[in-house]
Amino acid sequence: MAEPDTQRPDGKDTPGGRRIGRAAATGIGLGAALVGGAAIAGVGLASKAAARTSRAYAVTDPDRVHVYPFEATREVAVPASDGLVLHAEVDEPEGTGPDAPTVVLVHGFVLNLSSWIHQRVALVEAGYRVVSYDQRNHGRSEAGDLERCTIDQLGKDLRAVLDATTPEGPVVLVGHSMGGMTIMSFAMRYPELTQQRVAGAALIATSAGGDGVVRLGLGLVFDRAITMLGPGVLGNLGRREGLWGGLRAAGRGIESRLVQHYAFGEPMPTETLRAVATMIFGTRLEAIGAFLPELDGLDVREALPGLRETPVVIVSGGEDRLIPAEHSETLARELPAAETVVVPEAGHLVQLESPDVVTEAVLGLLERTRGDDPQADADRAARSVPGHSA
Secondary structure (H helix, E strand, O other), X not given: OOOOOXXXXXXXXXXXXXXXXXXXXXXXXXXXXXXXXXXXXXXXXXXXXXXXOHHHHOXXXXXXXXXXXXXXXXXXXXXXXXXXXXXXXXXXXXXXXXXXXXXXXXXXXXXXXXXXXXXXXXXXXXXXXXXXXXXXOOOOOOOOOHHHOOHHHHHHHHHHHHHHHOOOOOXXXXXXXXXXXXXHHHHHHOHHHHHHHEXXXXXXXXXXXXXXXXXXXXXXXXXXXXXXXXXXXXXXXXXXXXXXXXXXXXXXXXXXXXXXXXXXXXXXXXXHHHHHHHHHHOOOHHHXXXXXXXXXXXXXXXXXXXXXXXXXXEEEEOOOOOXXXXXXXXXXXXXXXXXXXXXXXXXXXXXXXXXXXXXXHHHHHHHHHOOOOHHHHHHHOOXXXXXXXX
């Protein structure tokens, strides 16, 4: 059931491979799994002190996984096609124009809607209506049948979110990593709806798939083994919450180093690394395992022709170890009218590492959907961030 409507505060103090694989986008989740193994290797069994605090570190309370709280105008319980309930939040600032598109933010694997905090604040301050939601088995959304942890189902879920929160009017879809894959899945499944209502799309640090090889920087053979064993290993570990939490408590330093390595390019503050880790560990391990083989077989390239007439911006991080910028280059070749933005020194979580750049790209996309100067569109195409080289 949806929560009662509440008023939103100003939000001004809100913080700041070459091939896609059985989830190249899943390296963060696998990195989280490797924390356990690294902790065992480094300290043996979890200490008694770690065991006592294990439940505090095994993040399972859905109210704790939104690491950057933001008071929405209203919360919506969205029924998915299989009956699972998705958690969505709607921001409706005063003065939103009647013709302005609603921006729908779709987060990536092992994250949740908190990963959009910077863009959400900026979009609301700019007067746009914003819908954010937690993907199934993530954040505050319900955990359902693991067999439905598929990209196709995520496309259906996005349709359910639109039906429940924005049944009419134009929308601009913004997706990071698995969220971008979700948008492409939606476009492939609902081509007419995409043509009629999707005024623009932002594809951030993502891929259309087609070549399944995990790239974790551990070597091809080991990467493949981790992927193949991941579902069973993570599922079994997920059923032992206390052990998982104890290992995490014993390996916090390792955890931060892994998040820094896989998620970011430039060194990030400890509080940011811990916030990202909390989102990762707030994702049920059995769900992480269930998504791995699905993401390895990802191929939503059929969706791309249906987006050629839609204004699109493609954003990538030059230091993305999970979905390297080559994947964005492939998307750009298939979507020649798209604007491309490369942030050379940023990693996979570019929206948290370089929030102003991503926000500018999304706001620029919104201007294009509302009739911006075509010459300005051409000038923006295929650019890198000012002051950097691609």
